[in-house]
Amino acid sequence: MTDRNTPTTGTGTGEGAEAGTGAGPVPTPPTGTRRRPRSQPQPRPPSRPRAVLPALCATQIAGWGVLYYAFPVLNPEITAATGWSGTATMAAFSLALIVSGVAGMQVGRIIDRRGPRAVMTAGSVAGAVGLATIAAAPNLPVFFAGWVLAGFAMASTFYQPAFAALTRWYAPDHVRALTIVTLAGGLASTVFAPLTAVLADHLTWRTTYLVLAGVLAAVTVPAHALALRAPWPPAPPAPADTDATPRAVVRSRPFLLLSLALALSAFAMYAVVVTLVPLLVERGYTTSQAAWALGLGGAGQTLGRTLYATLARRTGATARTVALTALGGLTTAAFAVVPGPYALLVAVSVVAGVVRGNLTLLQATAVTDRWGATHYGRLSGTLNAPAMAASALAPFAAALLAPPLGGTPRLFALLAALALTAAAFGTGTGTGTGAGTGAGTGTGTDTDTAASTDAHPDTETDAAPTPTSAPRTPTRKARDRPRPRLCPATAEGHPATIGPPAQLSSKRSQLWDGLHVIHLADPLRFLVMLAAWVATPWALAPHSVLLAVASVLLLVAALALFATPGDHGMDREKILVPVPGAVTVAVVLLHLAAAVVSSWTAWPTWAAVAVTVLAAASLIAEQPRWRALLAPPDRHRDAPPTPL
Numbered sequence: 206m207t208d209r210n211t212p213t214t215g216t217g218t219g220e221g222a223e224a225g226t227g228a229g230p231v232p233t234p235p236t237g238t239r240r241r242p243r244s245q246p247q248p249r250p251p252s253r254p255r256a257v258l259p260a261l262c263a264t265q266i267a268g269w270g271v272l273y274y275a276f277p278v279l280n281p282e283i284t285a286a287t288g289w290s291g292t293a294t295m296a297a298f299s300l301a302l303i304v305s306g307v308a309g310m311q312v313g314r315i316i317d318r319r320g321p322r323a324v325m326t327a328g329s330v331a332g333a334v335g336l337a338t339i340a341a342a343p344n345l346p347v348f349f350a351g352w353v354l355a356g357f358a359m360a361s362t363f364y365q366p367a368f369a370a371l372t373r374w375y376a377p378d379h380v381r382a383l384t385i386v387t388l389a390g391g392l393a394s395t396v397f398a399p400l401t402a403v404l405a406d407h408l409t410w411r412t413t414y415l416v417l418a419g420v421l422a423a424v425t426v427p428a429h430a431l432a433l434r435a436p437w438p439p440a441p442p443a444p445a446d447t448d449a450t451p452r453a454v455v456r457s458r459p460f461l462l463l464s465l466a467l468a469l470s471a472f473a474m475y476a477v478v479v480t481l482v483p484l485l486v487e488r489g490y491t492t493s494q495a496a497w498a499l500g501l502g503g504a505g506q507t508l509g510r511t512l513y514a515t516l517a518r519r520t521g522a523t524a525r526t527v528a529l530t531a532l533g534g535l536t537t538a539a540f541a542v543v544p545g546p547y548a549l550l551v552a553v554s555v556v557a558g559v560v561r562g563n564l565t566l567l568q569a570t571a572v573t574d575r576w577g578a579t580h581y582g583r584l585s586g587t588l589n590a591p592a593m594a595a596s597a598l599a600p601f602a603a604a605l606l607a608p609p610l611g612g613t614p615r616l617f618a619l620l621a622a623l624a625l626t627a628a629a630f631g632t633g634t635g636t637g638t639g640a641g642t643g644a645g646t647g648t649g650t651d652t653d654t655a656a657s658t659d660a661h662p663d664t665e666t667d668a669a670p671t672p673t674s675a676p677r678t679p680t681r682k683a684r685d686r687p688r689p690r691l692c693p694a695t696a697e698g699h700p701a702t703i704g705p706p707a708q709l710s711s712k713r714s715q716l717w718d719g720l721h722v723i724h725l726a727d728p729l730r731f732l733v734m735l736a737a738w739v740a741t742p743w744a745l746a747p748h749s750v751l752l753a754v755a756s757v758l759l760l761v762a763a764l765a766l767f768a769t770p771g772d773h774g775m776d777r778e779k780i781l782v783p784v785p786g787a788v789t790v791a792v793v794l795l796h797l798a799a800a801v802v803s804s805w806t807a808w809p810t811w812a813a814v815a816v817t818v819l820a821a822a823s824l825i826a827e828q829p830r831w832r833a834l835l836a837p838p839d840r841h842r843d844a845p846p847t848p849l
Contacts, residue, residue: 270397328361505558
């Protein structure tokens with residue numbers, strides 16, 4: 206019988222039992238000995254407060270609706286009843302936005318240290334008091350003071366503090382939570398613009414603001430005070446190879462370039478929104494038509510936010526920044542040079558809205574993509590300040606620049622140049638660690654490095670495990686992750702260098718044959734989709750404008766909503782509507798058919814031939830992916846990763 210007090214060196218019950226059977230302690234394997242780590246149960250992720258996400262959705266709708274969208278509706282009545290100039294009242298509102306951007310830096314620091322509950326609750330109270338001050342203002346100085354207080358409320362309750370809270374509580378799946386909150390925030394104008402108009406029809410503007418102040422207090426104060434009581438998690442460690450302190454990050458070249466790029470993009474984006482109606486009216490369209498084009502652009506903005514999670518999984522942070530800011534510039538340039546037809550302008554407005562929706566989430570994830578979530582509140586507040594100031598100044602600058610430039614079309618050309626300049630600055634925003642990651646990791650680690658370590662969980666290592674650290678156990682997600690793109694592994698876990706090894710399945714051998722075109726498939730598919738989004742409404746516009754707009758929404762919605770688990774390494778919980786592989790193939794075929802048929806219907810022969818050749822090339826390049834999608838579900842994970 207073995208003495209129960211005999212020391213053993215084995216770990217776990219199995220090794221400990223063997224170590225005490227009379228053979229003496231089992232020696233620790235020397236360094237260099239290959240040893241496969243023993244499978245261990247994975248710790249459960251920390252629980253997330255259930256009330257946070259729905260509460261923030263409700264408070265974003267109320268906050269944006271009352272503090273932001275009510276003012277454009279009431280401003281004509283304010284100027285008519287008080288005799289104050291529209292320029293003065295708009296300056297007060299813009300001052301609130303500037304105060305919001307400046308105060309947001311300190312708000313971010315507070316949230317990093319203490320959590321969002323106190324600051325967001327205090328901001329809700331400040332918003333109600335500020336609106337009451339505005340409603341009772343006897344003169345312009347008091348009116349301005351009320352809007353300054355409202356600016357502090359914006360800094361404490363709008364997107365930035367909500368993003369900081371969700372990034373800490375919901376990491377590493379915070380992108381999904383951010384998307385849901387921004388989708389809810391997009392409903393603020395839909396709810397409160399008509400509500401404010403109804404109140405203004407029956408009440409004075411002062412009484413209307415008092416009623417809205419009561420609504421704001423009743424919705425946001427208890428929601429922030431009660432729903433945000435969950436313990437504030439400790440800050441995650443900063444990623445390796447990044448600046449350790451926020452001061453160093455703020456002074457770094459990537460941060461400065463990113464701040465400048467987002468500020469220029471925000472200036473161009475908000476100036477376009479403000480001047481789109483005058484541009485279309487100047488070109489002979491009615492005010493109603495111009496308003497519909499602007500409104501459908503807002504619908505595209507909401508739709509675009511549903512696309513961001515997919516885009517983030519398939520692109521790196523720097524590439525995503527450059528692509529979205531450049532697309533914003535291209536849509537602005539299209540407004541400048543395309544006089545019609547009306548359906549084409551509406552389609553451009555929808556695409557521009559999709560870009561704006563993605564830019565909102567791009568800014569929300571810019572910090573975690575590059576520097577992790579350790580100092581998210583402070584860094585995000587600092588990053589947002591120039592963009593907020595630019596958006597506040599954009600309406601005034603656009604009104605001042607249009608006459609000397611010779612009209613709104615030339616103003617749009619200048620705005621397009623600014624957006625493309627922002628894209629050029631975006632090329633220098635990589636940090637070496639986070640620039641290559643998709644959003645949603647929240648760690649800033651390099652994707653390729655993670656793939657090389659996690660894709661082979663059973664690979665034997667030469668380093669002996671230390672006594673103080675347990676061997677790394679592969680999670681189910683790591684086991685299901687596709688293997689490295691250019692270095693498939695054998696059944697033993699060793700990389701293959703020339704062709705597919707004999708141990709690989711026939712399914713993966715077929716995929717190996719298509720790897721030489723897999724990189725070409727994504728850009729070809731993207732170009733065909735763009736052609737479909739433009740050509741389809743162009744072809745349908747002579748028959749029905751509503752049908753043309755609906756066609757664009759249908760094509761974009763099908764791409765945003767439906768995806769197959771395992772395709773491009775996507776997890777089921779991150780897909781809005783999981784579908785079989787055949788449905789994903791059908792969506793791509795729908796875009797191919799729409800692009801070809803519509804181009805032959807509406808465009809010159811040379812353009813239709815070019816689109817047809819492009820679609821044929823895409824059809825060939827898609828074959829390896831489609832074979833994997835149409836395979837049994839357990840083989841979808843074998844599809845090679847193809848980032849968009």
